[in-house]
Amino acid sequence: MHWDEGLVRVGEAAPVPNTLLQVATCCGEDMFFAALESALRQSLLSPAGLIWLRRHLPTSMRWLVAFARADADSGLESLIRLRLHRIGITVRTQVRVPGVGEVDFVIDDFLIVEADGREGHAREKERSKDLRRDAAAAAAGYTTLRFTYELIIDDWHLVEAAIRGALARGSHLAPVV
Template sequence: MHWDSGRVRVGETPPTANVLLQMATCCGEDAFFATLESALRRSLLSPGALVWLRSRLPLAMRWLIGFARADADSGLESLIRLRLHRIGIEVRSQVQIDRVGEVDFVIGDRLIVEADGRENHERERERLKDLRRDAIAASGGYTTLRFTYALIVREWHLVRAAILGMMARGAHLLGSL
């Protein structure tokens, strides 16, 4: 049984802040953070609710409230940003690139990181659109790394290794290749 000091009534949906607090204590930092950013994107948390939530989170997790943003398009993007931050890699999110459009992340000057959800690559048309965007980006001097839901969620070590490997080769720096 879960319990906290929030106002929850039997038969009613609990406030979003209460649900997030339960997630933090039961599901861990990654799931909590992805859900927090989703709630922020959907404007489900008032400033007061954020203060309430932060004051009740375990001390080690309170920094996530300040780190969270409302512009993540998906939980996958939230996970990538959080996990890269943990290893000291800062990213720019939702970046507009001429002729390419908006990309999920850019590391440094020219390393694009894209998170493709489950549904994205089930349709060939979406896949071809992404490959075309990647080719246009490459013609402009960018390198694109594209990761699926399964890789991000279940095989983060491979995603991390790919990003670090490209950075070690300078793929994120202007004029390095």
């Protein structure tokens, strides 16, 4: 059970800004940020609600409201963008790559990062589609790094190491012809 200053009638859901504040104080920055971007994606926060939320957040977390966007397709994408931002890596989100389609992230010009959630990527048909897209991206000069839910949530250090390694090798740069 969580307590806050707001009043909620029995049988009604707590207001979204109040719920997000509880997530921020109980679950930390990462989970708060994922929940915030999800609420933005679903248009569950009014401008007044965002102002209220920012005002009530701990000072150290207020920057997350300004950094949040409404285009993340999943909480995993939110976590990747936030965690890469913290280590100084900027990404472009929801990028349309010719011959490939929309990808989750592109770093610089040629490094694609994809977040594969539990649903949608587990079935053989979806997995085959992902691999075809990766092959098309490779043919166009891109390197694709694909990470599962478990890697992103439980083994972030491996995800970060893979991305840093790809950057160190120059995988994000235009191929030399």
